[in-house]
Amino acid sequence: MTPEALTPERILEATEEVLRRYGPAKATVVDVARALGVSHGSVYRHFRTKAELREAVTHRWLGRTEGTLEELTASPGPAPEKLRDWLATLFEAKREKAGGDPELFATYNVLIDESSGVVDRHLTVLEDQVRRILEEGVAAGEFEAPDPAASARAVFAATARFHDPAHAPGWRSPTADTEFDEVVGLLLRGLRP
Incomplete structure (x- = not known):
């Protein structure tokens, strides 16, 4: 490859490999x-440093999930269904990353520990998406959430077992889907006006 054909995206692809x-x-x-x-x-x-390259590849990896979830966030539909779909999509994306490419998932867990700023920004994006869904639900009379930002943080914390990489070993449990449905059902009932 010639240096002229070298792009940041191509470097990130090679870095993943x-x-x-x-x-x-x-x-x-x-x-x-x-x-x-x-x-x-x-x-x-x-990329000026190895750390900058590693942060960029981590950001790229996390950004894939953010993009998919943003599409759900911006889509029309009832907020309760949208929130359920958003949480289910996040859970499935994390589960697929952990099970579909375990070597890269393990690598990213190491990189995530090194890139707290990248992870913090990622979590902020995800919580903001949940906040926007909650605000839509409040405006439509589907949810009651006096402080949607605080409620979004609570929803995110309550569902951590289904998206925090620390819980990845339990994501393939035969009861994981049932437990997910129970937690999300409880949250949705608690958000009803």
Whole structure:
């Protein structure tokens, strides 16, 4: 690949592959450059440090889920159904990442610990999406939430078992879907006016 054809997106794609192959402890910028057929200096022209590259790849990974959930947030429909669908989509996305690519999921858990600013921004985006759904529900008379931002944080905290990576080992439990439905049902009943 010529340095002119090198883009940040292509570097992030290669970085994911290198992380999948070597893990976060052994993956280097030199490995990424080698996978792209360029010098490591070419990678550093787009990402000044290894930490910046790792933050960007973490942001990209988390952003995929944010985009899908934003589509749900912006879609028309009753707020209770939208909130249920939003929470179910988040749960399934996290479960798919954990089960579908366990090596990369484990790698991202390490990177997430290093990138607290990226994770904090991600959580803020997700809580804001829930807040917007709650506000729609309040405006339509479907929810009662005097402080939608506080209620969004509470909904997010109450459902952490279904999206926080610390709980990933339990996501494939035979009772996980039933437990999810019970928690979400309880939340939705509690939000009714």
